[in-house]
Amino acid sequence: MVAQVYSYRRFSSPQQKFGGSIERQNDYANLIAEEYGLTLNEKLVMTDEGLSAFHAEHVSRGALGIFIKAVEEGLVERGSILIVESLDRLSRDQPMDAMHQFNELIGKGITIITANDSQVYNTASIAKDPSKLFISIAIMIRAHDESLTKQKRSVAFVKQQVRKFELEGKGDVAGTTPFWLSRTKKGFILNEHADIARDIVTSYLSNKGLNTISRELYEKGVPSPQKGKPRWGITTIRNVLDNKALYGVKHFKLRYLVDGQQVVEEYNLSDYYPALITEDDYKVIQTKKKKKATSREAYGDVTYLLSGYGKGRSVCSKCGQAVGSQLQKQRNRKGEYTQSVMRLHCMKHKESADCCKSFKSARLEEAFVDSVSHKIDGRFLTSFADNAHQESVLKAKIEDVEETISNLVETLMVVREPDTKAQLQKSIVSAEEEKRELQNQLTAIATSVISEEEALKINELKKAALDIRNNDERKLLKQIMIEVIDKIVINFEKQSLVVHFRNQDTVSVVHIPVIDIYVFVDEQVKAGRQR
Known part of the structure; x- marks a missing residue:
């Protein structure tokens, strides 16, 4: 790879885009390439539109950051030239940080040439004329100060608009x-x-x-x-x-x-x-999103009900690693498709073959669905029914209060001032009282009996979801189970599982190989049922 000429343009506002700087810089880049006998690299003509050099966004998110990384990894040859409009296009960050970036590029053998004044910055030019170093620092200080002044004006305007809104109910924060x-x-x-x-x-x-x-x-x-x-x-x-x-x-x-x-x-x-x-609806949404974090609704046209609940929520009982499902197509000796078989895999064994072998899981899934369906509140299917929706709201509020208590306790541990400590302790007691009241309201709703119609809807959903072809019904059931189930632990050797629910209940689904049936035990009510 040979040294080349690279062009970098940055503008943080649309008005700058339509000025003449880009065309001028393009012409200058071609002129420099001809003068130094180098090729202008047209594949990496870098433009950062709308990214601020004051906040170093062009480095963290933009094309300049890509160029710097390419230099660090040796993908840009020593002796290459970087054309910039001026040094303040390169950085308006704090002078120490801007100078570090400038020195790093030059130290890697890159020559920086500014189009506005034709100044050349590289190891040789600075050694010959050290004043260039002072000039570059002065330019960076000036650029940073200009941006700092603009920032102060912007911040003052925003705060003024916030005050206006708080006092008058009017104000445009933009x-x-x-x-x-x-x-x-x-x-x-x-x-x-x-x-x-x-x-x-x-x-x-x-x-x-x-x-x-x-x-x-x-x-x-x-x-x-x-x-x-x-x-x-x-x-x-x-x-x-x-x-x-x-x-x-x-x-x-x-x-x-x-x-x-x-x-x-x-x-x-x-x-x-x-x-x-309403704000209550918003809180419910955020609570649902937390529960569904990292979960997988479906894989293409197939929804798996024993896996895909998120990190650490469906695991092998032996190694504790993730469990995965697969719909395996089977063919006869003629290569003709005969049937699809669902298999359950310990992902550790699938990678390293040192845990539990996979097994056909359709019957376990059926027993699982049957065993957990009675734990699902039929009101999930009508989420805006009064009790069901109010229950979701209360749960979201309890989570908010618990987070507040946690933050207050953390603050209390580091605060030394007695009056502040006393105020924090008072706030914690108040938050605990609020949490107890919310929990009492939740208990009152949770103990209410669901209607026969709601129970029928759950039963209908369960029956439909047992057919893997009914993907919409399986998706709906999966979304509900993501909310109520905390963890599924699968015993591959016994082809059984234990379901831990968010309300602390536990259901075990056990395979009895002698008579080849599944039974489940609800550890809350201590009742068994055969399947």
């Missing part, structure tokens, strides 16, 4: 607007896309997974808010569900430097937007 809202002269209003966001929320609260929601939106012909993308991405749907604007809150973090240290201030402005849902 920032991006969610797709279901529009900005008008009188404030924000729900627009024609509000029903899309509402449908996403309703589907999720009805125990539909993100993949299912994405597919249904595509089938309805609802385009993604991301231009040019007809299908909704999982991340896009997740971002909708995460957005506090759903219940009217403007949430943002204000980051700025004070004496070289980054300060982060978090804001939650209530009633900033018109609400699409």
Whole structure:
């Protein structure tokens, strides 16, 4: 590989994009390549649009970061030239950090040439004229100070708008607007896309997974808010569900430097937007998302009910490692397809062959579904029924209070000032009382009896889900079980399992090989049943 000329352009605002700097720099890069007898590398013409050099985003997220990594890994040859408009395009970070980056590039044999003043920076030029080093530091200090001044103005404006909103209920903090809202002269209003966001929320609260929601939106012909993308991405749907604007809150973090240290201030402005849902619904959504973290709704057109619950939630009893399912197609001697067989694998054994062999798991899955179905509240199928929804809200609130208590206790352990300690202890007692009250309300709802209609719906879902071809029903059952099951421990040698529920109940599904049947025991009610 030979030395080449590389061109780097960065602009942090659209106005800079339409100036003449890019064309000027392109012409200059070609001129430098000709002068030094090198080839202009047109495959890595680096442009960072909308990335700030003051926050070093162009290094952490942009093309310059890729170039620096390529230099570090030796993919860019020593003696190569990097063209930049000026040194302040290279970095507006804190001078010490900017200088470190500058020295690192030069130390790797890279020559930096600035297009605005034709200055050449490399080991030889700086050794010949050390004043170049002082000039470069001065440019970086000036660039950082200019950006710091702009930042102070921006931060002051945002804080002024926050105060105005808190005092008058008016104020535009700026920032991006969610797709279901529009900005008008009188404030924000729900627009024609509000029903899309509402449908996403309703589907999720009805125990539909993100993949299912994405597919249904595509089938309805609802385009993604991301231009040019007809299908909704999982991340896009997740971002909708995460957005506090759903219940009217403007949430943002204000980051700025004070004496070289980054300060982060978090804001939650209530009633900033018109609400699409209640705060209680939002909390339920976040609780559901935590429970489903790392779980897998389906694999293609197949939903597995004994695996895919997330990290550490469906494991081998012998090694404690993950369990995986496989639908294996079987063929006869003529190579003709005969049937599909579901098998369960210990993933450790599958990789290293030193644990438990796989086995056909269809009958165990059937016994598992039968054994846990009586633990599923039929109101899950009508998530907005009063009791079921209120139960979800209370659980979400309890989790919030528990997190608050944990944070208060952590703070109490490091605080020394007596008055602050006393206030923290008072807050902990208050939070504990709130938690007890919420738990009492939850107990009252949980002990209520479900209707015959709800029990029938669960039974119908169970029967449909036992047929692997009914993927929609299996997905729905899987989403419900993700919420109620904490862990499944599978004994491969005995082809049995133990289910641990989030409410501390335990169900064992045991295979009796002598008579080839499965029985299950509910360790809460101590009752057995044969299958």
